[in-house]
Amino acid sequence: MNEYLMNTYSRYPIVLDHGKGSWVWDENGNKYLDFAAGIAVNSLGHANRKLLKALKTQAEKLIHCSNLYWTRPQMELAKLLIEKSFGKGKVFFANSGTEANEAAIKIARKYGKKFSQTKFKILSATNSFHGRTYGSLSATAQEKYQKPFTPLVDGFEYFEFNNIEDLKKKMSEDICAVILEPIQGESGIVPAKKEFLQQVRNLCDSYNALLIFDEVQCGVGRTGKLFAYQLYDVQPDVLTLAKGLGGGLPIGAVLVNEKADILEPGDHGSTFGGNPLVCSVAISVLQEISKPEFLSKVEKAGKRLKNGLLRLKKKYPELIKDVRGIGLMIGVELNKISAKEFSSTCVKEGLLLAPAGNNTLRFLPPLTISFKEISYGLNIFESCLQKVMQSNLQAAG
Structure with a gap:
């Protein structure tokens, strides 16, 4: 996409322009829920x-x-x-x-x-x-x-x-x-x-x-x-x-x-x-x-996110192999699907995730993420799982 940058990253084909809270927008005005947070960097979200x-x-x-x-x-x-x-x-x-x-x-x-x-x-x-x-x-x-x-x-x-x-x-x-x-x-x-x-x-x-x-x-x-x-x-x-x-x-x-x-x-x-x-x-x-009430919210948000992902694991056992992690540091190990390819599907649907080793998707949202945003992100993630299921069924038959 840019002939002047060294090819040291496998980047998604979007150019991010600005962000607010748990959301970012690209140059074309497309909106994304950021569950990567700069790979666990934007702890207080964007433009705090x-x-x-x-x-x-x-x-x-x-x-x-x-x-x-x-x-x-x-x-x-x-x-x-x-x-x-x-x-x-x-x-x-x-x-x-x-x-x-x-x-x-x-x-x-x-x-x-x-x-x-x-x-x-x-x-x-x-x-x-x-x-x-x-x-x-x-x-x-x-x-x-x-x-x-x-x-x-x-x-x-x-x-x-x-x-x-x-x-x-x-x-x-x-x-x-x-x-x-x-x-x-x-x-x-x-x-x-x-x-x-x-x-x-x-x-x-x-x-x-x-x-x-x-x-x-x-x-x-x-x-x-x-x-x-x-x-x-x-x-x-x-x-x-x-x-x-x-x-x-x-x-x-x-x-x-x-x-x-x-x-x-x-x-x-x-x-x-x-x-x-x-x-x-x-x-x-x-x-x-470091405020006790802030850390308590992180703990509760982490449980909500993990429980939601565990429900999806139960619902889609053929796609999700494991869900593990603590707080707002959750990994979803995929079963026979490329984490990189799946995360690209999520980007198209408006959800940013960070792939990692062992074919795993990392959920690392800002620590300020709301319960409503967690539910929204889980809905996008499930919709992507359904798309993969549909694609697999069509390929099989």
Whole structure:
């Protein structure tokens, strides 16, 4: 569609122009219900009034000044994040999830070197996704992402997600960290088991390794809790965030407890990370999402969405293989249908979804989605299922 952009994305043939709340419009005036939300980014929907106010107010004062100086928005956002998570600790700001994970990897390596020159290995889970830069890609245990770019960074090994026995076999005194997503996103919305995460925590303590939770996709209210780890009663040493934290602006954050607070001047940095503009917006996003009544609504909306999808699974068992997820992070695994092709059908009908691994469609609407909009989206989704059923019947006969 555009001869000047690199072909790095398989895009839908629409040009989006503007949005409001849970809706977006293309250049031709067609309206879409957005159940992708920029892949879990537009947490407060489109053109949110509070977000826009914070953006305008800060843009008129100071957009960027570099990290050679202190700024009030950066300090306030860091304080908010630590108070609402670990209680004690520090924050490093980046511009994305992959950058946050790169910083976490460096923290882990430096932590390990405090004890032994051989303590540098990092374990990550199969089917994980931690980013596309070399360190984060090396932690991403999916061959389809890694193969074209080998050789990767040395020192990464993999274990089967939700399989504690496999992790036990891989643990050793040379492991400096274990990194995993409490809910795997890009592989198709696969939640960790509570007992598994608790045992991972115990193993990391036994081997003096850091536990890193990548909550780039599942954090910041997406599950109905401010942070996904709060669902599991397991606190990591390092927590990475991005996506929904900026409500649409690029920001990444690495939170560390006191044990993992080891970076010093010169160890790491970011020119744009934590600039006053994105931090001001992130403060407004975090203040809104962290309200108990807001999170309660997310939890209720998530249950309504999931129950509606489970009803459709029961009604169309030949098309829907599985429905899984927590809060407003739901995956629908299709049976013998291409998720990409099916999502294209949904686009034509006015519903935006995000395909993922294992032939799964991700339902990641803005956290402000209404019950009425959920019902509307489910109706469109069912209508697309019916179209596929009809097409299959005609093909058969």
